[in-house]
Amino acid sequence: MTSSTPEGKERAPTPVVIIACQVLQDMLTHLLPQDLAKDVVFMDYGLHRVPGKMTGALQEAVDAIEEPSLVVLGYGLCGNGLRGIRAGQHTLLVPRTDDCIALLLGSYQAYMREFQAVPGTYYLSKGWLESGSHPLKEYEEYVPKYGSKEAMWLMDQQYQHYERLVLVAHNQADLETYRPQAEKVARFCERWGFRYEEILGSDAYIRRLVGLVLNLAAGTATIMDTVNGDFLIVPPGGKIHQEQFMR
Amino acid sequence: MSRVYERIGTAIMEGDPEKTAKLAERGLKQGLSAKDILDNGMVVGMGEVGVRFKAGDMFVPEVLMSADAMQAGLGVLRPELLASGVQLIGKVLMGTVKGDLHDIGKNLVNMMCEGAGFDIVDIGFNADPEKFVEAIKEHQPDVVGMSAMLTTTMRAMAYTIKAIEEAGLRDRVKIMVGGAPVDAAFAERIGADGYGSNATAGVDLAQEFVSAA
Numbered sequence: 001m002t003s004s005t006p007e008g009k010e011r012a013p014t015p016v017v018i019i020a021c022q023v024l025q026d027m028l029t030h031l032l033p034q035d036l037a038k039d040v041v042f043m044d045y046g047l048h049r050v051p052g053k054m055t056g057a058l059q060e061a062v063d064a065i066e067e068p069s070l071v072v073l074g075y076g077l078c079g080n081g082l083r084g085i086r087a088g089q090h091t092l093l094v095p096r097t098d099d100c101i102a103l104l105l106g107s108y109q110a111y112m113r114e115f116q117a118v119p120g121t122y123y124l125s126k127g128w129l130e131s132g133s134h135p136l137k138e139y140e141e142y143v144p145k146y147g148s149k150e151a152m153w154l155m156d157q158q159y160q161h162y163e164r165l166v167l168v169a170h171n172q173a174d175l176e177t178y179r180p181q182a183e184k185v186a187r188f189c190e191r192w193g194f195r196y197e198e199i200l201g202s203d204a205y206i207r208r209l210v211g212l213v214l215n216l217a218a219g220t221a222t223i224m225d226t227v228n229g230d231f232l233i234v235p236p237g238g239k240i241h242q243e244q245f246m247r
Numbered sequence: 248m249s250r251v252y253e254r255i256g257t258a259i260m261e262g263d264p265e266k267t268a269k270l271a272e273r274g275l276k277q278g279l280s281a282k283d284i285l286d287n288g289m290v291v292g293m294g295e296v297g298v299r300f301k302a303g304d305m306f307v308p309e310v311l312m313s314a315d316a317m318q319a320g321l322g323v324l325r326p327e328l329l330a331s332g333v334q335l336i337g338k339v340l341m342g343t344v345k346g347d348l349h350d351i352g353k354n355l356v357n358m359m360c361e362g363a364g365f366d367i368v369d370i371g372f373n374a375d376p377e378k379f380v381e382a383i384k385e386h387q388p389d390v391v392g393m394s395a396m397l398t399t400t401m402r403a404m405a406y407t408i409k410a411i412e413e414a415g416l417r418d419r420v421k422i423m424v425g426g427a428p429v430d431a432a433f434a435e436r437i438g439a440d441g442y443g444s445n446a447t448a449g450v451d452l453a454q455e456f457v458s459a460a
Contacts, residue, residue, distance in 0.1 A: 077398050079428065080398065115346065145308075146308065158307065243433070
């Protein structure tokens, strides 16, 4: 949809800079046109471990962009990791979701359905298996530090109420590739009665993000097209607030 | 002040249950009151744990071990506290909200509230709004505490407060909220009476509520 204010002043903010979590690397590289894909800044998964660290690193990346730009943050709220990020001279565009699970499942609604069906779900994805953490890895890190008995007690305290381990991927190939690793984690988690499931998501959410970015850059969409939807726009001078993600 | 207090505080910070229990016993033998051992030793140690956790100098495993140590110490002191007839200062009802099954923080607040002299009603984890409402009717607490660990679950706090309002119980209880993604602005927005950034802050809040009542 193309629209403009009565004064005709509304113009798409360009150029476009994309800063995204590594978890979205495959999808973004595949879906973006070459000229945008080559300049995407992919950030380390490790930023998730300390949410405060994520905020700082992303703010630095945003502030380092010299020209006023449409800055796409390929993240969700991520445990408040994005809270407080200031747009500065730029316009920020962010998927309006709590975390990347919605982005891997293909929609916010799909995530909420899963969440409501089984709140006690631990999600595994390509990204988390490669560079993030999971219960088995955590246990392996605890053992040398605390001894195996204490390590297991600590694990029990953290995971005993979960019910399900889910491997989620946006395509079948990733499910196949990461199944052996996920099943290994699943066997470990059987001690708490976790059941193992796989969910084939889709790239629909990211596809829509890419479409919106291209339309904004081309001026065939305006920021009004994003109001109250699946995306959050923060105008220059604005700041990301937690409540903007609540829906 | 007895050296025992300081050593108990340290044992809690080190997460050593055996040492904490032993020191608590020694303190009692030396004639210190259970209440003083609790207030000047264990609660101080646990408070420091909260500060260090917030600052990123301590992590979940260490906090869990400290909580375990405090539990062991409380086990020694509890009979003494009951026998000494220390007056309960109020009743706190605690639960993690619907969809949230992370109860480490909630259990910590419970323990600290017990230490401060509250009667605790723990309705567990993943408690839906109706469960809170029914429990408030049944137990008539002074304070209701809710906790959530995720941004996906924190919104259930708002639904729970709404359910308490609709049941006509809102003016009978003070509501405090806490958990990793929660902050004071959120607490205010959803109509809670207060927000605790850690277990000690939660207890302070509960104490403030009952002393103002």
